[in-house]
Amino acid sequence: MTLKLYDTMAREKRDFVPADPGRVTMYVCGPTVYNHAHIGNFRPVVVFDVLFRLLRHVYGEDAVVYARNVTDVDDKINAKATAEGVEIKVITDRYLAAYHEDAAALLTLPPSLEPKATEHMGPIIEMIGELVANGSAYAAEGHVLFDTQAFPDYGQLSGRDLDDMIAGARVEVAPYKRHPADFVLWKPSKENEPEWDSPWGAGRPGWHIECSAMIDKTLGQTIDIHGGGIDLAFPHHENELAQSRCAHGAPVLANYWLHNGFLDMAGEKMSKSLGNVIIPHELLKTTPGEAIRWALLSGHYRQPLDWTPELIEQSKKALDRLYGALRRAKTVEAGESEPSDEVMAALSDDLNTPLAVSGFFELSSAIERAVTAGDELAITANKGRLLASAGLLGFLQADPDSWFEGDADDDLKAKVEDLLARRIAARTAKDWTAADAIRAEIDALGVVVMDGPAGATWRMKD
Numbered sequence: 001m002t003l004k005l006y007d008t009m010a011r012e013k014r015d016f017v018p019a020d021p022g023r024v025t026m027y028v029c030g031p032t033v034y035n036h037a038h039i040g041n042f043r044p045v046v047v048f049d050v051l052f053r054l055l056r057h058v059y060g061e062d063a064v065v066y067a068r069n070v071t072d073v074d075d076k077i078n079a080k081a082t083a084e085g086v087e088i089k090v091i092t093d094r095y096l097a098a099y100h101e102d103a104a105a106l107l108t109l110p111p112s113l114e115p116k117a118t119e120h121m122g123p124i125i126e127m128i129g130e131l132v133a134n135g136s137a138y139a140a141e142g143h144v145l146f147d148t149q150a151f152p153d154y155g156q157l158s159g160r161d162l163d164d165m166i167a168g169a170r171v172e173v174a175p176y177k178r179h180p181a182d183f184v185l186w187k188p189s190k191e192n193e194p195e196w197d198s199p200w201g202a203g204r205p206g207w208h209i210e211c212s213a214m215i216d217k218t219l220g221q222t223i224d225i226h227g228g229g230i231d232l233a234f235p236h237h238e239n240e241l242a243q244s245r246c247a248h249g250a251p252v253l254a255n256y257w258l259h260n261g262f263l264d265m266a267g268e269k270m271s272k273s274l275g276n277v278i279i280p281h282e283l284l285k286t287t288p289g290e291a292i293r294w295a296l297l298s299g300h301y302r303q304p305l306d307w308t309p310e311l312i313e314q315s316k317k318a319l320d321r322l323y324g325a326l327r328r329a330k331t332v333e334a335g336e337s338e339p340s341d342e343v344m345a346a347l348s349d350d351l352n353t354p355l356a357v358s359g360f361f362e363l364s365s366a367i368e369r370a371v372t373a374g375d376e377l378a379i380t381a382n383k384g385r386l387l388a389s390a391g392l393l394g395f396l397q398a399d400p401d402s403w404f405e406g407d408a409d410d411d412l413k414a415k416v417e418d419l420l421a422r423r424i425a426a427r428t429a430k431d432w433t434a435a436d437a438i439r440a441e442i443d444a445l446g447v448v449v450m451d452g453p454a455g456a457t458w459r460m461k462d
């Protein structure tokens, strides 16, 4: 099945053909670690995790190299460190650890590589030197700037031209810039801020050059896929592309540019500057990570996605239905299986995750029918297919009981099982008073009992 991906540069869906199927390369711009990331920031993390899983499925697990960087040099990090009176590493370590925890709770695989800007100062300075040497950049007043007029393709990715950028430059342009669109590769640090030595004086790199240098070091001069949120297309990716191509004299930085749409709240982009953020760190206290992941994948990745309480409720219900079918089929082993053709076709069409998940319900209905009919062969086959299909998107890999029982501890589980057994005994003895009293006891534990043909099951209340 041919994978088609929408390429921002070509402005259309294109067949995905890696330069080397034995080493498929993908780079996604990662977090600036100065604060807890919000669920909008996790949209690209989850979306590109699905692409990573799909590529691994198609090309082989060892054939895909996925790098997601960590921006650990940044003005906002400096400001936070100064405010707390600590070294920047205290801040970046703290928020990177939280990011890893949240990413794991959202069931994302760790990327193959996680380069950090602070560990790539040598390559960053080297790349700036190459740009200065070949006339693509100039030094001025302790800064080094990229000379946008020296690169005729500047603006190609985002569809802007330099004249519009002059007209659009409302902010005061720094006097050392030759053109308002020229951007910083290196700048002096402020007092008490971390700095690194360079041929242009002590200072620190700009954000864009960090990614260009890390792509080069970790993946190579030309990569297959470059991803991030749509807000990064300009200026960040436009600038990365300009720097990398000029440094290497290469015609292309990435063969496919992928951008996810925004996660919105009431029609506005979720963003730290607007203050309308929900952070997984908090949300995970009340909502399973799998349900948050489901919500993030419930819309097509290029469309805006509105975050509402209903979206989370619907996501939990969808997973209840699927895990419910798996629990009813618990005693029958799943067969070995490939993902279903429908799910593969949906994902291969520019990662159509809403269509892919709708395919899960056909499989869970087939399981339910097979359980009712007592058809073990059909249970085995459909269960295997559902687990393989959903696994490709990172879903349904937990024990169905643990989905329903949530974070109930072993003591509580034993107590509930004991009460359920006593309730059956009371009912069998037609002692309705005792059965009602037991039911009230179960209720007081925060547990909901669901009676079904195969006996009673239970779950924690929301």
Ligand SMILES: Nc1ncnc2c1ncn2[C@@H]1O[C@H](COP(=O)(O)OP(=O)(O)OP(=O)(O)O)[C@@H](O)[C@H]1O
Pocket (backbone or CB within 6 Å): 029, 030, 031, 032, 040, 041, 042, 043, 044, 228, 229, 230, 231, 232, 260, 261, 262, 263, 264, 269, 270, 271, 272, 273
């Ligand atoms: N509301 C959103 N919806 C989808 N993706 C987003 C959203 N906000 C940020 N992103 C993406 O999150 C990733 C990490 O971005 P980064 O850590 O630089 O945060 P940011 O863009 O500064 O966030 P904010 O705008 O809230 O300050 C980028 O790929 C960015 O495009």
Ligand SMILES: [Zn+2]
Pocket (backbone or CB within 6 Å): 028, 029, 030, 211, 236, 240
């Ligand atoms: Zn980047």
